[in-house]
Amino acid sequence: MTATRPDPAPDFVGYPAVRRGVRALLDGRPDTHRRPVPACPEWTVIDLLDHLTVIAGRVLERHGGTPPPPAGEPTVPELLDRWDHVGAELDGRLADAGGRSGEVMVMDAYTHELDLCAALDVAPPVEHPARASSFEVLVRGFSGAVESRGLPPLRLRATDGSAWTAGAGRAAAEVTAPAHELYRALAGRRSLAQLAALEWTADPGPWLPAFSWGPFAPPPRPGV
Secondary structure, eight states: OEEEOOOOOOHHHHHHHHHHHHHHHHTTOGGGTTOBOTTSTTOBHHHHHHHHHHHHHHHHHHTTOOOOOOOSSOOHHHHHHHHHHHHHHHHHHHHHHOTTTTHHHHHHHHHHHHHHHHHTTOOOOSSOTTHHHHHHHHHHHHHHHHHHTTOOOEEEEETTSOEEEESSSSOSEEEEEOHHHHHHHHTTOSOHHHHHTSEESSOSGGGGGGGOBTTBOOOSSOOO
């Protein structure tokens, strides 16, 4: 996988930015806490937030910390406070660990921040400290799917100038989309029809199966 893109911010910078973004989305919107999240069909907003706090606790344990025991039926404000409490300790441990030791967690959290934006009909952030590192995780996973399926390398190009090659070697085709659309495509938030409708320099058909990888798969209906 080769790339032309901005250098990613460290996890301990991107992760608190996600927490701030999610809090900004949910503070002052108590009527939305039970709203469904279309990108995660089995979840409501509070379910998604609970997931984020659970993942933070698991990663903290892997880094030697001890998260507080979960409450019975916490509210959104309580979950936000718990996530900040666990996250503050986790930020320090990620900084001490260096490198990208929390990159999958940050990608997951940033992806769900975008899910919340879509669920609440709020425009996604144009710039975000977690975006570059999260893109790196997604492109790496997609690149592995391209290679494991024996597909020719594919150039992924965002309209902001960032670009990656998924697979090893010279790209046989290119797909171009706005950065947000490309990110959502790699994260399993775009249907096969939406993927095929992106700007391709060749028939997209051979590469569409590679968008199912790891925990991600295109939804049966157009995604958000």
